[in-house]
Amino acid sequence: MTTTAQQPESETALGSQQQNGLLPVLEARNLTKHFYTGNALSRRVVKAVQEASFKLYRGRVTALVGESGSGKSTIVRMLARLYEPTSGEILFDGKNVLQERGRMASLLYRSRVQMIFQDPFSSLNPVHKVKYNLERPLRLYGFHVGVRGKQAIQEQIGELLRRVSLTPVEEFANKYPHQLSGGQRQRVAIARALAVQPEVILADEPISMLDVSIRMGILNLMARLRDEQGIAFLYVTHDIASARYFSDEILVMYAGHIVEGAGSEELIQNPKHPYTQLLLSAVPDPARGLRTADVEVEGEIPSLAALGAGCPFAPRCPHVMEKCHAAMPPITKLSDTRWTRCYLYENDGAASKAAS
Amino acid sequence: MTTTTQPWAVGRTLVRDVTEPLLTVRDLEVEYRTRRGVVRAVDHVSFDVYPNEVLGLAGESGCGKSTIAHAVTRILKPPAYITGGKIMLGGVDVLAMNEENLRGFRWEHLAIVFQSAMNALNPVITIGEQIVDAIQAHMNVTRREARQRALELLETVGIDPKRIDSYPHQLSGGMRQRAVIAIALALNPELIIMDEPTTALDVVVQKQIIEEIQQLKRQFGFSIIFITHDLSLLVEMSDRIAIMYAGEIVEIAPSRQLFESPQHPYTQRLMNSFPSISGARQTLKGIPGAPPDLSDPPPGCRFHPRCDVAIAGRCQEVHPALREVKPGHWAACHLLDQEVSK
Numbered sequence: 001m002t003t004t005a006q007q008p009e010s011e012t013a014l015g016s017q018q019q020n021g022l023l024p025v026l027e028a029r030n031l032t033k034h035f036y037t038g039n040a041l042s043r044r045v046v047k048a049v050q051e052a053s054f055k056l057y058r059g060r061v062t063a064l065v066g067e068s069g070s071g072k073s074t075i076v077r078m079l080a081r082l083y084e085p086t087s088g089e090i091l092f093d094g095k096n097v098l099q100e101r102g103r104m105a106s107l108l109y110r111s112r113v114q115m116i117f118q119d120p121f122s123s124l125n126p127v128h129k130v131k132y133n134l135e136r137p138l139r140l141y142g143f144h145v146g147v148r149g150k151q152a153i154q155e156q157i158g159e160l161l162r163r164v165s166l167t168p169v170e171e172f173a174n175k176y177p178h179q180l181s182g183g184q185r186q187r188v189a190i191a192r193a194l195a196v197q198p199e200v201i202l203a204d205e206p207i208s209m210l211d212v213s214i215r216m217g218i219l220n221l222m223a224r225l226r227d228e229q230g231i232a233f234l235y236v237t238h239d240i241a242s243a244r245y246f247s248d249e250i251l252v253m254y255a256g257h258i259v260e261g262a263g264s265e266e267l268i269q270n271p272k273h274p275y276t277q278l279l280l281s282a283v284p285d286p287a288r289g290l291r292t293a294d295v296e297v298e299g300e301i302p303s304l305a306a307l308g309a310g311c312p313f314a315p316r317c318p319h320v321m322e323k324c325h326a327a328m329p330p331i332t333k334l335s336d337t338r339w340t341r342c343y344l345y346e347n348d349g350a351a352s353k354a355a356s
Numbered sequence: 357m358t359t360t361t362q363p364w365a366v367g368r369t370l371v372r373d374v375t376e377p378l379l380t381v382r383d384l385e386v387e388y389r390t391r392r393g394v395v396r397a398v399d400h401v402s403f404d405v406y407p408n409e410v411l412g413l414a415g416e417s418g419c420g421k422s423t424i425a426h427a428v429t430r431i432l433k434p435p436a437y438i439t440g441g442k443i444m445l446g447g448v449d450v451l452a453m454n455e456e457n458l459r460g461f462r463w464e465h466l467a468i469v470f471q472s473a474m475n476a477l478n479p480v481i482t483i484g485e486q487i488v489d490a491i492q493a494h495m496n497v498t499r500r501e502a503r504q505r506a507l508e509l510l511e512t513v514g515i516d517p518k519r520i521d522s523y524p525h526q527l528s529g530g531m532r533q534r535a536v537i538a539i540a541l542a543l544n545p546e547l548i549i550m551d552e553p554t555t556a557l558d559v560v561v562q563k564q565i566i567e568e569i570q571q572l573k574r575q576f577g578f579s580i581i582f583i584t585h586d587l588s589l590l591v592e593m594s595d596r597i598a599i600m601y602a603g604e605i606v607e608i609a610p611s612r613q614l615f616e617s618p619q620h621p622y623t624q625r626l627m628n629s630f631p632s633i634s635g636a637r638q639t640l641k642g643i644p645g646a647p648p649d650l651s652d653p654p655p656g657c658r659f660h661p662r663c664d665v666a667i668a669g670r671c672q673e674v675h676p677a678l679r680e681v682k683p684g685h686w687a688a689c690h691l692l693d694q695e696v697s698k
Contacts, residue, residue: 067558181646211416212585212629216642238558245631245640268633280633282563286591286615288634300528300561 023094024055025232026079026113026200031088033074037305046305048074050256050328051088056200059230061223063243063264065279066253067301072236075253076204079234080115081106111141114193118205120185124177130166130188131157131173137195145197160191164221183214190221200232201225207242219246241283244268249337252276255302255312257328262338272340275313311342319344377404378579379428379547384441386423386432395651397423397436399603405547408573410580412594412611414587414626416647419600421583425551428581429468430458446546464494467540469533471552476536477524483510483535484520490542509538512575514568530561534568541572549581554589566593588630591615596684599623602648602658605678609685619687622659657690665691 030053035046049071056062064072077083079090081097090097097109117123124133131154138145138153147156158169164187166172177185186206193201203222207215223246225231235247243250244264251261252273260273271277302312311317314324321343333339334348386398398420405411413421426432428443430450443450445465453461462468470476478486487506488499497505507517513534515527524532533553540548550569554562570593573580582594590597591611598608599620607620618624625643645662648654654661660671670690678686679693 067560183646211647212587213416213626213643214646216629216631216640217644220639220642239631240559241631241633244633244637265637278560282559283633284559284563284586284589284592285633286588287632300530301558 022057024091025058025093026056026234027054027089027091027094028075028079029053029089029091031075031078031090032086033071033078033083034086044305047256047307048304049078052258053331054251054258054261056232056234058199058232059226060249061226061233061235061247063235063237063247063250064253064258065237065240065243065250067238069301069304070253071256071304072253073204076115076202076234076236079200080113080202081109107141108144111144111196112198113200113202114196114198116186116189116193116201116203116206119209120182120189121177123189124185124192126177128176129173130161130175130177130180133177133188134160134173134192134195137192141196145195156195160194163194163225164188164191166191181214182210183217186210186218187221190218190225194225198231200234202234202236204236205238206235208237208239215242216245222246240268240279241285252279255307256304257312257341259313259342260338260340262334262340266338272334272338272345273313273342274317274319274344278316376407378407378409378446379405379581380442380444381424381428382442384424384427384443385439386420386427387437387439389435389437390651393651396653397603397650398427400441401600401603401605402441403598403605403608405579405581407546407579408577409596410573410582410594412590412597413581413583413600414585414590414597415600416585418647418650420603421600422551425468425549425581425583429462429466429549431468460494463490463540463545464543465545466547466549467543467545468549468551469536469540469553471555477532479524482521482523483515483527483538484522486535487539487542490539494543505542506538509541510535512541512572513538514564528561529557530565533557533565537565537569537572541576544576545578547579547581549583551583552585553582555584555586562589569593587626588632599626602653603650604658604688606659606689607687608678609682609687613682613685619681619685619692620659620689621663621665621691623687657688667691 030051031049032051033049035048036043037046038044052075054062064075066072074083078085085098092109092112134157135153138147138156142148142153147153157173161167161169161172166184166187177188180188207218210218219242222233226233235243237243247264249261250264250267251258252275253259254275260267260276267276268280271280302315308325309327310325311328314320317324323343329341329343329346331339331341332345332348334345382402384398384401385396388395388397401424403411413424415421423436427438428450430453432438438451477483484503484506487509488502491497491502491505492499507520510517510520515531515534515538519527524535527535554565557565582590584590591614594611596608597611597614598605599622600606601622607614607618607623614623618627628640629642631640643662648658648661656673657663657666657671657676660666663671666672667690674690676688676690678688680686681692
């Protein structure tokens with residue numbers, strides 16, 4: 001992975017995918033997942049994710065922000081090949097992985113795309129020491145990453161622990177998960193993900209169960225892995241402030257739809273979609289001082305089993321129009337780095353299309 | 357112990373006319389007696405809550421903030437025991453009460469709202485019935501009168517009264533939490549303890565509930581102890597904030613002052629652990645290490661192993677007491693002495 005050098009260093013250069021001329025490592029195209037519930041007489045469709053499209057790049061963090069039940073974890077599980085998408089494509093280095101068959105293809109994909117879970121206690125095997133938890137992926141995938149033989153594996157375990165700052169290595173290797181703090185356990189989970197030298201890490205709420213004082217340490221560690229090893233991250237969170245801190249790009253999800261995507265700073269400074277505006281106005285932030293422009297919105301996120309044809313935010317939206325109830329707005333590209341799905345910006349899109 | 361030099365005695369008097377505290381907690385000690393030994397979860401904690409005040413209690417998991425909530429409401433269960441201190445609510449000695457007195461005392465004077473509304477509500481009984489039961493257990497009213505009151509309460513907390521016959525699972529998370537708040541309000545208590553009431557909710561719903569709580573507080577004039585790990589939320593909604601670390605209060609101050617000039621190194625670094633959506637994007641360090649094991653707390657200042665400004669030979673040995681840095685602003689750190697002596 002030598003792409004790090006090509007990555008823009010400054011935060012202002014975060015956005016443009018075209019500018020850096022890189023190809024996405026992982027791409028979701030119109031990913032859709034429906035769950036079927038009920039019985040033969042009353043079959044209900046839960047539209048968990050609808051037409052989600054985005055790209056992940058090496059050395060970049062893309063955040064997926066949304067409320068609980070908005071479908072962000074379902075997207076992660078589809079990308080991790082834990083759920084089969086109802087429709088849509090997943091492309092890894094341009095190849096559609098959903099069409100690949102066979103155990104080797106599956107193993108290879110899983111070694112390139114790793115997951116970090118919310119609860120580091122249940123994601124580690126509690127009856128085994130840290131070193132065993134790290135040894136297993138090396139034994140299973142050693143062929144792929146060039147780590148073969150007992151001694152090489154032991155050395156690699158030490159290297160992994162060093163990389164996640166769990167030193168002295170010997171001491172941590174011989175501990176059981178329950179002897180570690182939450183933050184240390186999450187570091188082991190990250191080390192385990194790194195064991196197979198992944199190109200993409202899907203991090204599903206990796207800090208939300210940790211104590212406040214150790215969260216930043218984990219985000220800083222992941223940022224270092226992005227910069228030093230060029231790993232692409234999908235950072236799934238309900239906390240948009242942490243998304244701003246850690247990610248280069250933010251995607252906002254509401255009721256199964258990604259409604260807006262933009263470079264982190266421009267999204268935070270100038271949210272376009274009414275839902276993004278609502279979300280940002282609701283974040284407690286004493287540094288912001290007295291709040292003046294509160295967005296007044298009633299109601300809660302709709303049931304995914306009872307979604308109409310229109311925009312799912314329409315019933316709560318302060319700018320709702322007639323057509324919002326009729327059909328989901330198309331994607332409007334506002335610039336090279338941002339887009340939204342909202343009829344308010346329908347006409348803005350044409351201008352930027354001509355410009356680009 | 358002279359009252360004027362204690363942290364809880366100052367503060368509110370500067371802001372309000374109400375000088376008599378509603379709740380007084382002095383040197384509270386709570387121990388968990390486990391097989392592995394005695395864990396002192398709350399160690400000599402003292403604070404006051406004044407009428408119509410929101411006192412925020414902040415700290416990381418295991419710092420003792422929920423244990424305080426359970427101690428004040430006397431719902432601690434073994435292996436947790438209150439081993440010392442005094443709790444007075446409206447002049448009544450809470451720790452001296454027997455079970456029968458407590459039953460009347462809870463809900464009528466003091467209510468508690470927990471994080472998980474689903475666990476606080478009985479899943480097989482409608483929310484209306486649950487409010488009616490709470491009222492009838494304490495007041496000599498007919499079922500019809502109690503139901504009328506329940507309808508009013510639902511309206512008060514922003515639930516459509518038509519939902520009175522709904523079961524908890526038919527309500528969204530936010531609505532369930534509102535229903536729990538309605539039960540807490542049923543008997544018009546003077547103090548409501550809210551233990552992470554919005555932690556399980558999404559931020560938009562959280563904001564709606566917080567605004568509702570503040571509106572209700574203005575309307576009914578109760579006091580709140582608001583417990584959360586989310587310091588940003590506390591700064592926005594409380595009058596004063598107490599910061600807890602490893603079973604102790606290490607700093608207590610009016611909210612804005614605490615936010616603008618935190619004095620304890622732990623508070624300062626905790627503040628530097630929250631990413632913000634405003635201002636420049638800056639590197640946040642968090643705090644190295646993890647909170648201590650309370651069955652064997654570090655000697656001296658409990659924060660010293662994680663503190664990058666600890667004074668060698670002092671912080672490891674001498675336990676710092678709370679001292680007043682500014683009127684109403686107290687912190688327990690040896691560094692503050694040095695500044696005074698300079």
